[in-house]
Amino acid sequence: MQVSAAASVKRIPVSFLVASFWLGVMSIAGIVQAQPTPSSPESELKRAQFTELEKQLGRASRKKVAALEDDVAALKDYPLYPYLLRQQIDQRMDMAHREDIESFLLNYHNQPFTYGLRGRWLRYLATHGEKKAFLANYRDGMGATITCQYLQYQLEDAGQPEYWLEKVEPIWLAGRSQPDECDPVFKKWQQAGMMTGDMVLGRIEKAALSGNPKLIPYLKRKLPAKEQYLADLWQRIRTSSSLVLKKSQFPLKNKETEGKILAYGLEKLAWRDAGDAIKAWYLWQPADVFTQQQQLDVTRAIALSLAIDDKPEADEWLKRADVSGAADDVKRWHMSYLLRHERWQDVLDLIAAAPEYVQQDEAYRYWQARSLEAMGLPEQAGIRYRELAQERNYYGFMASARVNEKPSLKHIATPRSDENMQMIAERPAAKRAQEFLALGRLIDARREWRYLVNSLDTSQVKDAALLASEWGWFDQAIISFTQSGFLDDVEKRFPMAYAEQFDDVGRAYDIQPAFAMAIARRESSFMVDAVSPAGARGLMQLMPGTAGYVAEKRVSTDELFDAGQNVQFGVQYLRYLMDKMGDNPVLVSASYNAGWRRVMEWLPAGGNVETDIWIETIPYKETRSYVKAVMAYRYIYEHQLGQSSGLFEQLAKSAIPPATGLSSPGGRAGGTYAPK
Structure with missing residues (x-):
């Protein structure tokens, strides 16, 4: 963060x-x-005219489009006028209006209201056999359908087709089915001897890794009979990673490809059952099938899986995995494992042996100071804490708390140029x-x-x-x-966005506005119509089911995109999580991101774990970063709201208890979300 x-x-x-x-x-x-600008009767009238014209053009016949030309021209000075021109062109997509279409594309090159127009025009030209116009209007990067049509046209007249056939490879090597327009091009490419077995295997690999296994049987038929077993192995390893434990299934007749399949399967197996992955690793070591990168990838998966589950073998495998060329998260998890077991000298040794750029990372600087403090070297720790405390981030704020100093925000107003702002x-x-x-x-x-x-x-x-x-x-x-x-x-x-709503609802549910604003800032940057890939919506990124649960009613999409109502539901949900998690802001933040049931699984099995160590060992990278960000943002918003904050002092002195140690503050029962 x-x-x-x-x-x-x-x-x-x-x-x-x-x-x-x-x-x-x-x-x-x-x-x-x-x-952004105050409304006037004139501007409101033009907006109404634009909106009405846009609707009419969207469903107009060609005759009606012509009849609306004067109305469109009347809005020539209105900023959104080009969007009306685009609609006119969309309704007149034919060779009779070629000059208008191409002039529009030229004059408004790549501006937002032209998006998709060139592609639509090219598809029209291809459908109507307008080869010359198509070639004149084609541009690179138009997608597989149009690119294949372009190559097909070029190959029809090519004296030396090799030049154009060389452009087929990146289209072929896609992990998904390509459009029918590519079939004639692929056929000529194959006839020229360019669809080699390696090319087919390369596409099978991409299909397997990108989650499109239905493509594999089609590609299998293009392989020589003696290599078709490789397609079957890719297909099987996707659904059963334990196949790597069956040596008889891998004849090693094609060592390079089988090595890729084995490495992929081993990585998958490591996350499901690290013990079985270790068995498979030793099974295949004598065969020398893995490249150096594959060895790094497999040992990383085994080491991290063991470390996350805190298995005794993690120490050995983290040492194996934490070598030159390893991914950055290997060293981070190596350190986290040592922190979990409070092996402070080992933490110091690990950091000292790391490259200089790693040592300068704020996380490693904090844990170096923390280790020195734990080993009874407060002066050395203090020097490092005070240096880090000058930085505005989670670790800087934690370092400040360790030496009882106020965290540094170092606010510097952005230099202002009224001339530039007016120009923009x-x-x-x-x-x-x-x-x-x-x-x-x-x-x-x-x-x-x-x-x-x-x-x-x-x-x-x-x-x-x-x-x-x-x-x-x-x-x-x-x-x-x-x-x-x-x-x-x-x-x-960190603007004071919707501060009044956060304050009003926060008072009702006993949630500090700074906390809720920090969540919203991290979740959406206050984008009221934000939608995540999972379907979470609005300022505080609520799933419809979650909002409905806390509101005890069905919640519509429109309600979630209303800033005030989204804040209402989001703060209610924070109250619900606070009751579940004993008013612990760290656990609540983690629960908001990953779900409270999963966070309960991450709680210590035995005694308490110091808060900063628990945060550093959260299994999900996204949730670790999220918690650190929300804590830092909350402090910033407490400052913005003029509130005194002891947040990081609390984090520095507190510990995360086992599930049995959580209590509902104030006697509230878990799941209560009525106002206090």
Whole structure:
């Protein structure tokens, strides 16, 4: 978890940020998160006209589209006018309007309202046999269907087809079924002798690893008879990893491929039954079937599986796995295992032997200081704690508590350029984003904003972030600040979003607003229409079933996308978890992410475990990072709300009890979520 960084201006791709939240989004009519500009009767009239025209064009005949041309032209100065032009073009997709279509694509190159248009135009041209126009409009990266059609056209006239056939390989090597348009190209590729056995095996491997086993029987038929058993092995190992224990099933006639299958099966088996995986490991060692990377991968899986389950053999296997070239999480779990058993000298030795870049990581610096403290060397520990305490992150805050110092926030306001902000606000994409916000169409607004930010110079991204912040567009302000590299503006990166709602509901259910706001900040960055891959929705990312359970009624999607109601249900759920987990904020945070039943399984079996050690040994990486982030965010929001905070002092002095040691504070029965 990273809360801080030097105020550099390194640009971070939007794709990274969106992947780090793992959030999809839905557009819900009526959601208005931000009002960037005051409404006027004129602007409201134009929005109403645009909305009505958009509806009419969406269902209009060609004759009706022509009849609406004057109405569309009347909105020429309205920011969303290009979207109406796009609708006109969608309804006139034919060769008679080729010039209009291609001019639109040229003039508005890659702007959001053109998305999908080139592909639609190319599909039309292919369907109607307009080869020359198709080739003129094709661009790379259009997907398998269009690319295969393009290659098919090129191969029809190619004097030297080898050039075009070489482009088939990346299309072939996909772990999923490809469209029918690719079949003629694959056939010519095969006839040219380029569909080798290795190519077929490569695609079988991708199909197996990407979870598309139905493709394997089709590919098996393309292998020579003597190699078809390899397809069967891939198919079987997916459903039965214990196959690696049966030496007779692997004749090693194709050592390289069988080694891949065995390594894959061993990794799967290690997570299910590390003991059986160890047996299989020793079974295959004399055969020398594994590459160096495969050995690293398999020993990692065995070591981590043993460490997570705290098995006695974990010590030996962690030493085997923690070698040069190993994944970063091997050393982290090696340290966590030693911490769990309070082997402080071994922790120090492990860190001392690590590469310099590892030693400088805040986690290793904290645990180095912690080990020195545990070994009775407070002065050496204090030096390291105080140095780390200058950083704004979970470990910095923990270090502060260890030396009884106030955690450092180091807030630095982002330098402001009114000239740049005005320039950005006047850009067409910014105006379109404003209009979509006013219309409550948040997906469209974000799409325009991403296009805008990606078109700016790196130095101007922070001005866009400030602009979004002034608009009250919390999620895009947070994301844009991260892109800009200006991470020290604590007030803007941790906005007081929906603070009144969090305060009102928090009082009713005895939940500190700072805690609930920290959860919402981590869950969605205050994106009111956020949807996770699992289906969690809204500010506090609630599953519909969870919201319905605490509300004791069926909860609709619209309710979950309403900020006020989402806060209500989310805080109720926090109260429910607090009652389950003895008002322990660490256990509640972990439960919010991973589920309280799973967290109960992670509680100590015997005596208490110190809180920081328990957090460091949470089995799920996502939950470990989540808990650290929420604790740090909660402290920041306590500061933002002007509250005194003893949170990290509490974490530094407390311990996580066994399940039998949990109690419901105040005599509340578990599962009570009525207001106090």
